[in-house]
Amino acid sequence: MSDSLTTALNVLDKFRRFFDAHPRTVLSSVALAALLLTLRFVSAKKRKGKYIEDLSQVGSTGADWEKFEYDVIVVGGGTSGCVLAARLTEDPSIRVLMLEAGGSGSALPASRIPIGFSGLFRTKHVYGFRTEPQVHAKGQKRFFPRAKMLGGCSSINAQMAQYGAPGDFDEWAALTNDDSWSWQNFGRYFSKFEKYIPDPNYPGIDMSERGSSGPVRVGYFNRVSDHSKAFLKACAQVGIPLVPDFNGSKGPIGASRIMTYVDSNGRRVSSETAYLTNDVLKRPNLKVVINAQVTRLLFDQSSDGTTRAVGVEFANSPNGPRYKARARKDVIISAGAIHSPHILMLSGVGPAAQLKAHGIPVVLDTPGVGANLVDHPVVDLYLKDKTNNSIYSLRPETLSGAYWRIKELAKFVLFGKGMLTTNLGESAAFVRSDNPVLFPPAQYPQKLEDSTSGAASPDLELFCTPVAFKDHGAILFDMHSYALHCYLVRPTSRGSVLLTSPDPWALPSVDPNYLQSPDDLEKLTRGFRLLLNIAHAKAMDAYLDHDNKDPELDHATTHMKTDDELRELVRERVETVYHPASTCRMAPREKGGVVDSRLRVYGIQGLRVCDASIFPWIVSGHTAGACFAAGEKLADDMKKEYRGSK
Numbered sequence: 001m002s003d004s005l006t007t008a009l010n011v012l013d014k015f016r017r018f019f020d021a022h023p024r025t026v027l028s029s030v031a032l033a034a035l036l037l038t039l040r041f042v043s044a045k046k047r048k049g050k051y052i053e054d055l056s057q058v059g060s061t062g063a064d065w066e067k068f069e070y071d072v073i074v075v076g077g078g079t080s081g082c083v084l085a086a087r088l089t090e091d092p093s094i095r096v097l098m099l100e101a102g103g104s105g106s107a108l109p110a111s112r113i114p115i116g117f118s119g120l121f122r123t124k125h126v127y128g129f130r131t132e133p134q135v136h137a138k139g140q141k142r143f144f145p146r147a148k149m150l151g152g153c154s155s156i157n158a159q160m161a162q163y164g165a166p167g168d169f170d171e172w173a174a175l176t177n178d179d180s181w182s183w184q185n186f187g188r189y190f191s192k193f194e195k196y197i198p199d200p201n202y203p204g205i206d207m208s209e210r211g212s213s214g215p216v217r218v219g220y221f222n223r224v225s226d227h228s229k230a231f232l233k234a235c236a237q238v239g240i241p242l243v244p245d246f247n248g249s250k251g252p253i254g255a256s257r258i259m260t261y262v263d264s265n266g267r268r269v270s271s272e273t274a275y276l277t278n279d280v281l282k283r284p285n286l287k288v289v290i291n292a293q294v295t296r297l298l299f300d301q302s303s304d305g306t307t308r309a310v311g312v313e314f315a316n317s318p319n320g321p322r323y324k325a326r327a328r329k330d331v332i333i334s335a336g337a338i339h340s341p342h343i344l345m346l347s348g349v350g351p352a353a354q355l356k357a358h359g360i361p362v363v364l365d366t367p368g369v370g371a372n373l374v375d376h377p378v379v380d381l382y383l384k385d386k387t388n389n390s391i392y393s394l395r396p397e398t399l400s401g402a403y404w405r406i407k408e409l410a411k412f413v414l415f416g417k418g419m420l421t422t423n424l425g426e427s428a429a430f431v432r433s434d435n436p437v438l439f440p441p442a443q444y445p446q447k448l449e450d451s452t453s454g455a456a457s458p459d460l461e462l463f464c465t466p467v468a469f470k471d472h473g474a475i476l477f478d479m480h481s482y483a484l485h486c487y488l489v490r491p492t493s494r495g496s497v498l499l500t501s502p503d504p505w506a507l508p509s510v511d512p513n514y515l516q517s518p519d520d521l522e523k524l525t526r527g528f529r530l531l532l533n534i535a536h537a538k539a540m541d542a543y544l545d546h547d548n549k550d551p552e553l554d555h556a557t558t559h560m561k562t563d564d565e566l567r568e569l570v571r572e573r574v575e576t577v578y579h580p581a582s583t584c585r586m587a588p589r590e591k592g593g594v595v596d597s598r599l600r601v602y603g604i605q606g607l608r609v610c611d612a613s614i615f616p617w618i619v620s621g622h623t624a625g626a627c628f629a630a631g632e633k634l635a636d637d638m639k640k641e642y643r644g645s646k
């Protein structure tokens, strides 16, 4: 008998015995699974029906394409894109076409169920980049996922609703000489998108600093593990003060349970679910198209030397017909920090030498496109959960795991509660690497460059997850585990996004250049040492098995390593925490800027960029909030501008 047949018979036998012992559990689980599958099918169909898939309804492959005219074409229905589409079409006179390369995010259960997002990483719904070999990180090519679906990365992120530090935005205002980006002014767009739901378990939030009527629900609906509560106590024990709110005007420094983008049923809130509501999708002036990849921008170059973006070309597959549609006023590229510069370069806007090398006619030599890539580098600490009460119970390959999954799924569907509602990144702390309490000068004499956005801004974030994993969840530990993570929120290393081919379906190359700056390595090593101190703080004793000798875990020897050995470990473990930014910087042109402070591409009329690529510097924390807020601000500015020009 073949091995696989023997295994199959063993599994069947195990199942039969489990069924004999627990017939009601098995039958009710099967019934529930069938019900969920049906619901999934129905909801996916219902949702899909609201979006356009037939490209001939919105554009043409022929010479008559200019008949398909809109005021604004939004390229990419991601985090900022959905905000723009929904807010611009509040004005019935503005006709908007939004083209999204992927399908609906909200139709995917793994997107709606908070714990599920990493299950999408290696599917067709995510662009599965690998970075270029990381020269300062042992030449490793790191997995680097970016969402390909409506809602963009807000449909697959960890839902951590922390927005940066007020000083970040004051820096943006100073660089652009435009005070509308200062915290005092831009800050109101965070309140505009936010609907904060107060929770008696988390008092001390100043409600005057939180938004109460925006479309994006923010609050604490997720389950939080006892370990993550202990993490906060451990932070206090090592000298990090507890604070009620990372998003207040005092800045994020301190430790707290993190707010999340979650609705009252415990499901993910993405920019698709928040902004593309049924009422918005019914608007006659909005067309949202899915499975439509923009392959290039169309320009009109007039004899007086001006260049204007007049439309876009798009298709639903590499060999499919190429459609075109016209934008009367603006094309807004909102395809994220990797794809926005890619689309510009494919269309002839980028570093001239690179475009020529790929045979792309140069429309405008813009060296800043794809340059300045910055990403938050993270390192993880792998630990053993000694309470044996973690989400490891959900492991699928055992019958008891299947039982737990179905039980937790039922809890989730019926009550919006249970293990599936964890966003994984449950609690966090923001610190400065020059804090003398955490990093005593006697032990850390080296003075490092201050890369923060001010005295109240951090350069390190620590957070915990109720499971340890490697390679973004591709490798899980076969035990109840726990992890602590540290990332550099203000790295000074810079990388790039480069063309690999003139073919729009070929992915560009991504090089975040982690740890290029020696200070980045130093700061991250300090943060790693701090994680070890937290893991060994008294509050964690009841939860972590420090006697564990498993060489894959960090109990036995990691805390005894020298600084040099820790640096090596940091180089070995460094990964993306998924926050690429600044590849089409909003900055003066002579400083590598691609867009001005109204997000208009320099030198081309009717073309804007709005997403994480415009960040002049990366925010001190999580990036989705500033993408929502930038979308809100640009929509507001454009509506005013259009009203003024009538």
Ligand SMILES: Cc1cc2nc3c(=O)[nH]c(=O)nc-3n(C[C@H](O)[C@H](O)[C@H](O)COP(=O)(O)OP(=O)(O)OC[C@H]3O[C@@H](n4cnc5c(N)ncnc54)[C@H](O)[C@@H]3O)c2cc1C
Binding pocket: 075, 076, 077, 078, 079, 080, 081, 099, 100, 101, 102, 145, 146, 147, 148, 149, 150, 151, 152, 153, 154, 156, 157, 158, 159, 160, 161, 162, 292, 293, 294, 295, 334, 335, 336, 337, 339, 343, 425, 577, 578, 579, 580, 610, 611, 612, 613, 622, 623, 624, 625, 627
């Ligand atoms: C796994 C993960 C976890 C994260 N966790 C957090 C977190 O907890 N908190 C937080 O604040 N941030 C988090 N982030 C980061 C945050 O979600 C992103 O920075 C933010 O959502 C980016 O928004 P964007 O508008 O720049 O681009 P995106 O949201 O990525 O949108 C770009 C859109 O453009 C589409 N597109 C691309 N090319 C084309 C084309 N040629 N034609 C048409 N459409 C195109 C894409 O399909 C996508 O929908 C995380 C990100 C990831 C990936």
